[in-house]
Amino acid sequence: MAYYGISRRYYIMSTLFINQCILVSNSLLVDAPAGKIQGTELYDYNAEHFVAFRGIPYAKPPLGDLRFERPQPLEKLESIFDATQPGAECPTPSLPMFSHYKNGDEDCLILNVFMKRMHRPGTMKKVIVFIHGGGFVVGSSIPYIPGTFVNAHDVIFVTINYRLGILGFLSTEDEVSPGNYGLWDIVLALRWVKDNIGAFGGDPNDVTISGESAGGAAVSYLTLAPQAKFLFKKAYAHSGSATSVFGRSTRARKTALDFAMSVGCLEGEPDASATSTDYSRAVIACLKKLPLAEFTKFQGFTLDESKFVPRIDGHIVPLDPLVLLNDSDYLRSVGFFDKLHLIAVDNNERSIMEAHVKLSEMMLSHQLSLSGADAQSMLGALHDSAKRFYVRMRLQNSSHSESALKTVESWYERRYGADFLIDLSSDLNFILPTFDYIEATTKSDVCKGWLLYFNHYPQILKGHRKGIPHGFELLYWFDFPIELMKIYVSDPNIEIMGEEDLKLKQHFSAIISAFVKTGNPSGPLAENIPATVPVYDLHQRSHINFCPSPTLGSDLEAYKREFWEQLALDYL
Template sequence: MLVLLVLLFRLAQSDNTVTFLTGLGKITGLSSTVNINNVSYNYHVFKRVPFAKPPIGDLRFKEPVPHGMWSGTLNATTFGPSCMQPPINDPTVIPDVSEDCLFLNIYTPESSITSVKKSVMIWIHGGGYNFGQGMGYPGEYMSVLGDVIIVTINYRLGVFGFFSTTDDVAPGNYGLWDQKLAIKWVHDNIDSFGGDQKSITIFGESAGGWSVGLQILNPTNKGLFQRAIAQSGIGNSLVALSPVARSTAVRIANALNCSDSLSDITMECLRNRTATELSKASFKAANQQLALYEFSFIIAYAPVIDGRFLTDHPVKMMNSLNGSSIDFFRSLDVIIGACEGEGSLLMGNLFSKHYNISAGIPSSYLCDHILPSFPVQFYNNNTRIVSAVCKKYKTTESIEQQSMQAINFYGDAFFYSPAIQSLNVHSRGNHITKTFQYMIQRLINDQSNMVPWFKEAGHGYEVIYLFPWKPLASTEAKELSKILILYWTNFAKTGYVL
């Protein structure tokens, strides 16, 4: 039986390439080796695998359409482009962007084609719903060390993935639908790569964590995956959804001389603009929208309640404690957690305002400049919230302690509070699934502090230990990487971390 399986799926292998037969056609990927702690591991990688038709022309601002079969043998030896996203300071980081970007990458241990199917982990990248790409996360490390199949995916970002008129004209959430279709593609096809479609885990960090948190509240995903890991973000976070989608859409229409009625005429006009024109206009519109607040917490292009993917606000879903969304959530094994210094994101916001963050964040700045925008954006401008939060996070201790209190406010409000609520809801009721929480507390000696008074593990700190895109310098760093990968992949295989 083992020989037959190998002949069925692995048609050929050279020194550098390997060809599999799938239900969609033949596919040629790379056979390679990775050295980890002076031990060599062999693996296969299949890059630029299309799961949807290019979302261009009439398919712009619409749910993705399955790609279907390909003709001939698919060349999966080079990465595809990243999805369209705003320019960043270093163009070499994301040198190739395109609307035609709905691809995924599959990393398998060399031994994946056996009679024993391997568990599968699908990574949803972060980047505030506006930046990032699947290829930026080398999946071979987790694959070979954990003996699992790793899949990294692209999904539409920014205006292309989350433009919304908040009605039926352009409902939005296209990036979430892309993720969902990629998950379904993996479920339907991973068997050809030696994967077990009954043992699939989705995991992601930051906006990837928010995305995981929203996917696990969509009951139409039932059967597509069995476990989920939400890192530094969960769907019921206040910042997981955009409260300014429609007003931002008006600004984009005006910037491109399209009707601001946000009608079908508007959409036809926007679909006729080039991707570059739309990207530039959307970047300008978002900046204008966020400039309305002295201090902005929100993301202009993000998921919305569309009545289909999201039928209600995730916070309300969690508060209800029942319903099909919560039932599906509780049917999954989950890990939900964060780094202790998640509020480090606040420092990035302050840096953009040219604030001297090294000098610290005094209580006067927290209470008079940062907090007043908080209830405006999330609590109908209830000013009592400002005084209550100011009182809780104000301290008469050192400026270093006060600065950390400002960081803690941000982390508590947008990361820890929603994570704890999700964990509590998941662990209630009569069900047999597992609930885990994690926290990463401190820096280790291969990472430097952003500022002298900040000594905690900041937002996204753990990702490099799961996907080492550069060599880990210290023994302690290598050990942390080994432990995290062990916990995550054990969970994917068994539902337990040990």
């Protein structure tokens, strides 16, 4: 394939993505239980048509009194809904690092449906629902265009928005504002799919949920949620799990009250120990009246705490996810063992944590330079606080956290040097949670799970980032704009795909398609791997070592897993 042709296709895709050139036809009209919905045709990476229905509302706008409330089902659309244009993105922090997210609007609970062509009567295609990442604080369904995927594999593809950050996860830890609204949004979106996807030609009884990073964590949360038990059959989580530290809040009430005080919704010092619901009602009533701009000023990511993300609420997250993943009776009760699971992780997950740590250091140094404080000692204090946070989150029930911290510091420093926070945070956000999830599938003989390790070193990365940085696998699945990926991975040097990466893109999407269609990711790898990919078990711990020449691997990251297992035995 000539590089000129590759460049031309990227140009066509990017131009159409930016300018939203569309082809509208009266034949692209779906009469669903939710109402009549008008679609359009777009172009994929290869300049071939596919059908898209975008910006479809699945809930009442969470405005006014519905702010900080569970999403409410939407009444049937009275007139034909124009689904030819992208919907709104949910609000995100209005900071320079998130400037590529635009048009944030609280009326953002929308989903998008993509397919190869309009379905013929009697056909029922497999369905995949994708949940975007962004740490539960940023992100949007808008950039995730699966045109090449649906044209190659003829499945129904759904992408969704859900509330983020403060608006999605603020909680007073009581009945007034229990939180987890973003997770409830996803559940309602899946119910919409269950009720309506048949009109688009999809099989409502064979839905796969998928997601990357926070989306992967959301997938894992949903496999544990009683409310989602009958809404999907398969789960594919990439680079995230319910036990990922970035997706678990332990001081939701305190952070909610601190925020309320910062915007004038709380007089005096916040009292997180105050249990009166009247106290909470006054705070939430005030927050419901605030203009949107007050919420987008919030800096969502910190090194030593996860703020405004999912929490244990006793309902959709009944208990600590690590406890639930080790409770066979609970897993059986929510249908976890009845589902098929594909869990994946990249060979350079630490890239996102390196960027996070360096950015946090830079911001703190800038603040300290203005105040004249001792930058070196304050940076050291930040690192110490972050290390304690991560160890405490992993060993939440330990009464020996300081002793455990010393053991962790010694182990990591010997392997990664004094500045090991990047590796520690990467392990507890991505590596260990991957094994928490996949090993839960081994607790029943009837459950099947597969582990995929994206172990590729792409030619298109020319900068300092190597391997597959966190989130980079999206280029091998979606028609994802390269200009946006440059921002995501903080590398302006990404080039267009050559032959090797284009072939890998085909193989990766084929693995996902095989899992969606058959519940087994092995089929597309048969020529490259001598035997069928075995289900993950505690004996071989097999995984797909995914690269241009895939192989079977075993006991991935064994030394890290074994260290943390022993640490838990010693200090819990």
